[in-house]
Amino acid sequence: MPTNTAPVSASFVARPWRVGLIGFGCVGQGLYELLDQQPDAGFYIARIVVKTPDKVRPLPAERFEFDAEALLNDETLDVLVEVIDDADAAFRLVAEALRRGRRVVTANKAMLARHLPELVQLQREGQGTLLYEAAVCGSIPIIRTLDAYFSAEPLSRLTGILNGSSNYVLTRMGEEGSEYSSALAEAQERGFAETDPSLDMGAFDPRSKAVLLAAHAYGAFLQPEQVLNLGIEGISAVDIAFAASQGQKIKVVAGLQRLPDGRVTVLVTPQLVGPESPLYAVDHEFNGVVLEADFAGEQFLRGRGAGGHPTGSAVLADLAALRQGFTYQYSKAANPPTYASDLEVEIYLRTDEDRIIDLLDFSEISEEADEDEYVVGYVALENLIRHRDTLRKYGAFIVRTGRLRPISVASLAEEFSA
Ligand SMILES: NC(=O)c1ccc[n+]([C@@H]2O[C@H](COP(=O)([O-])OP(=O)(O)OC[C@H]3O[C@@H](n4cnc5c(N)ncnc54)[C@H](OP(=O)(O)O)[C@@H]3O)[C@@H](O)[C@H]2O)c1
Numbered sequence: 241m242p243t244n245t246a247p248v249s250a251s252f253v254a255r256p257w258r259v260g261l262i263g264f265g266c267v268g269q270g271l272y273e274l275l276d277q278q279p280d281a282g283f284y285i286a287r288i289v290v291k292t293p294d295k296v297r298p299l300p301a302e303r304f305e306f307d308a309e310a311l312l313n314d315e316t317l318d319v320l321v322e323v324i325d326d327a328d329a330a331f332r333l334v335a336e337a338l339r340r341g342r343r344v345v346t347a348n349k350a351m352l353a354r355h356l357p358e359l360v361q362l363q364r365e366g367q368g369t370l371l372y373e374a375a376v377c378g379s380i381p382i383i384r385t386l387d388a389y390f391s392a393e394p395l396s397r398l399t400g401i402l403n404g405s406s407n408y409v410l411t412r413m414g415e416e417g418s419e420y421s422s423a424l425a426e427a428q429e430r431g432f433a434e435t436d437p438s439l440d441m442g443a444f445d446p447r448s449k450a451v452l453l454a455a456h457a458y459g460a461f462l463q464p465e466q467v468l469n470l471g472i473e474g475i476s477a478v479d480i481a482f483a484a485s486q487g488q489k490i491k492v493v494a495g496l497q498r499l500p501d502g503r504v505t506v507l508v509t510p511q512l513v514g515p516e517s518p519l520y521a522v523d524h525e526f527n528g529v530v531l532e533a534d535f536a537g538e539q540f541l542r543g544r545g546a547g548g549h550p551t552g553s554a555v556l557a558d559l560a561a562l563r564q565g566f567t568y569q570y571s572k573a574a575n576p577p578t579y580a581s582d583l584e585v586e587i588y589l590r591t592d593e594d595r596i597i598d599l600l601d602f603s604e605i606s607e608e609a610d611e612d613e614y615v616v617g618y619v620a621l622e623n624l625i626r627h628r629d630t631l632r633k634y635g636a637f638i639v640r641t642g643r644l645r646p647i648s649v650a651s652l653a654e655e656f657s658a
Pocket of ligand 1: 262263264265266267268289290291292293295308323324325326329347348349350374375378545546547548551
C-alpha cells in the first residue's frame with residue numbers, strides 16, 4: 241500500500257490542505273488511495289482516526305490514532321472527513337465540529353437524514369461548512385446539481401434508484417428467474433450486499449437518501465418516518481414474472497414529486513418501471529436519478545452508488561468544492577412546500593393473508609387473482625405508512641404501478657402519474 245504524505249514539491253499553487261480522516265474502512269481507505277494516486281490534488285491525509293486498536297491495517301501502525309476528539313482540537317487541520325459506520329458517534333463528531341466552525345465532509349446518510357435541520361442550523365450559528373455528496377448515490381453528483389445548478393428552477397419530479405444492493409438482487413432475479421434468497425446470497429458473496437441486509441432490502445437506506453434529496457430539490461426537511469418505505473424482502477419470482485408479462489421491471493424507486501396543488505410527496509417503494517424510463521436500464525449495483533425540471537426538461541444521471549473509489553471520488557469532489565468556498569444554499573427552503581400524504585396509491589399486492597387486504601382497505605380493486613394471490617388497486621398512502629411494519633412482518637409484497645391520485649377520488653380524470 242502506498243503512503244499518502246505531504247507532497248514535497250506540489251505543483252498546486254496554494255498550500256495543500258491538511259485533511260483529518262475519521263474512519264478508515266471502505267470509504268476512508270478509498271479516499272486515501274485516490275489522494276495517493278493524485279499527490280498534486282491539493283490535499284493530503286495528515287491524521288487518521290479509527291476505532292479498533294488491534295486491527296490489521298494496510299498502512300504502518302503509526303499512521304493511526306484512536307481519539308477523534310483530538311482531531312476536532314487540531315486547528316492545523318483544514319478539513320475533517322467523517323466516514324465512520326456509527327451514526328450516533330458521527331452526529332456527535334460532526335455537530336461538535338460545526339459548533340467550532342470547522343469544515344466537514346461526511347458520507348453518513350442515516351445520520352444526516354435524522355439530523356439535517358439541526359446540522360444546517362449549527363452551520364448558520366457556528367460558521368462551519370458541511371458537504372455530503374457521497375451520502376446519496378455514491379459517485380453521482382446529484383446533491384450539488386440540485387443545490388447549486390437547479391437552485392432557482394422548480395422541479396416537478398425526481399425519481400431514482402438509490403440503493404445498489406437491492407437493485408443487484410432485483411436484476412439477478414430478473415436475469416436468472418431465481419428466488420430472492422439465492423439472489424441475495426449471491427449479492428452478499430460478491431460484496432454487493434451487507435451481511436445484515438435489512439437496511440438495504442427494507443428500503444431504509446434509500447429512504448435516508450430521499451430525505452436528503454427532498455431538502456435540496458424542494459426545500460422540504462422531512463423526518464425519515466414521514467416517508468413511506470417498502471422493501472423487497474417479500475418478493476418472489478412470480479412478482480418478477482408479473483412485471484415481465486407487462487414488459488416491465490420491478491425496481492426500488494424513490495419518487496419525489498410536486499403535486500398539481502404545489503405540495504410535495506416522497507415515496508420509496510418497489511415500482512413497475514417500463515422501457516420508456518431511463519431507470520429501466522439501470523441494472524446490477526448501479527444507481528440512477530432522473531430529474532424533471534420545469535424549463536430544462538428531463539435529465540438523467542447514472543453511476544456507481546457505492547464502493548471505496550466511487551464514494552471516495554465524491555468525498556474528493558467535496559474537498560475541492562470546499563477549497564473553492566462552496567457551501568450548500570438550500571435555496572428552496574426559503575419557501576418550503578407542504579408535505580402531502582393524503583393521497584391514494586395504486587399498488588400490486590401479493591399476500592396469502594386475507595387480513596392484510598382488509599387492513600389496507602382498498603378503495604378500488606381493478607384486478608384480483610386468487611391463484612397467484614395478488615390484488616391490484618388503490619389504497620390510502622396513510623394506510624401503507626401506518627401498516628408498513630405489519631406488511632413486512634407478514635411477508636406481503638407491494639409494488640407501485642406509478643399512479644397516484646387525491647384521496648377518495650375515484651375519477652381517473654383527476655389522476656396524476658408518478
Ligand atoms: N461503503 C460504501 O460504499 C458507502 C457509500 C456511501 C456512503 N457510505 C457511508 O460512509 C460511512 C462509512 O462507510 P464504510 O463502508 O467506509 O464503513 P466501514 O468500512 O465499516 O468502516 C468504518 C470505519 O469507521 C471506523 N469507526 C467506527 N466508529 C468509529 C469511531 N467512533 N471513531 C473512529 N473511527 C470509527 C472503523 O474503525 P475500525 O477500522 O477500527 O473498525 C472503520 O475504519 C457510512 O456512514 C456509510 O453509510 C458508504
